Amino acid sequence: MPLTKPSIENDALMARYPFLPQGNGFLKIVLEKNGITVNDLIEETWLEEVRARGRVRLLESVMHKEGVDSATTIDLTSDLGKMTESLSFLYAMLVVCASFNERLLARWVEGEASRADQLFGMDEENFILLAKSYISDIKEIPDKLGRKVTYWIPMSDFIELCPRISGNYWRLINRPVENGWVCMNSGAGETSQQRTARLIKERIREDLTNSCLERMNKMDDSFAELFSDPVERVSKLLSEQVKEEMPMTAAIREDWPPCFESAVAELSQGINVNHTGRLFLASMSLAMGISQEQACGFFVNAPDYSADTTNYQINQIYERKYTPHGCAALKTGARCPVSPGDDRLCDQEWLTHPLKYLKAKQRRRFQGNAERVIIQENDKKSLNEDNSS
């Protein structure tokens, strides 16, 4: 993040993008100017429209794979419109923080960051100002006719952000570089501005997540309790939505090791999964007998999803018969979600590979089924004996 952010005097702009790093001060001013306290935001009748817009923003990020709708019907030229748009964001953020649910947080942040990506990609007038709020610098070079602009960004920003995005465009070796500047030329059907906005989305996601985690840590239970109704509603919706989006496979879900389960769950919620996690997901799917098509289905909600790249990469893994990583490599690659005491099977010394976890679970399930069949047969037998006597 740049050490000094550009100051933004335009209130309509701040209302459209209240998540900007400069947004905290702006939201405080809006609250003060309108004589609103955080408690008013929760209960005052005249603020119902703000809460309703906040709920829509929140539900859209939970329900829509592509993030919240970038279009708003609120008139940002009026003071009421600016207040509604900016405070609805604050209300949604407070509900998310009061849930203390990191999955809900990730989902909401993904929705807001995707929305920002779309809006930044279209906002030619303010793009430089917006970009300078998230990256250390940016320069625009017009083409010879002065019609099209290509953006260049410092290599340090590119190197930090590009590993989080899949696709050849985002590898430094494929980007023109000059004197420490990386060329963000148009590609994959997007303009230079849209490509740069996609990169900035990664900073927005990180910045918003960090500031919400900080709020969550400071929030006490009595304050969080004030949001219990909307939290309950949105958490229920999230769990229903996740269940609906989860692709079911031939393998029984309860047998899945936590590392596989968490990779599938995170991708289906639009959370970025690192390279180790993606490779593991594909190779483990192969080892579990999941079809190539179903394995591709796990990636559909990934923030950087591209059907062609996914099909190609999964095909490579299935053709070359990659073996899934063991527990040690997954732990090193930050893809083992359990800590000692979380899962009794994972705590076993012999459990060195997720496939061992799967086999142990299946063995137990078959034993359990066999025992149930024996009990049922014995019950039937004794019933027959009773009847005949």
Ligand code: SF4
């Ligand atoms: S201990 Fe092994 S099987 Fe269990 S979650 Fe971690 S990586 Fe997966």
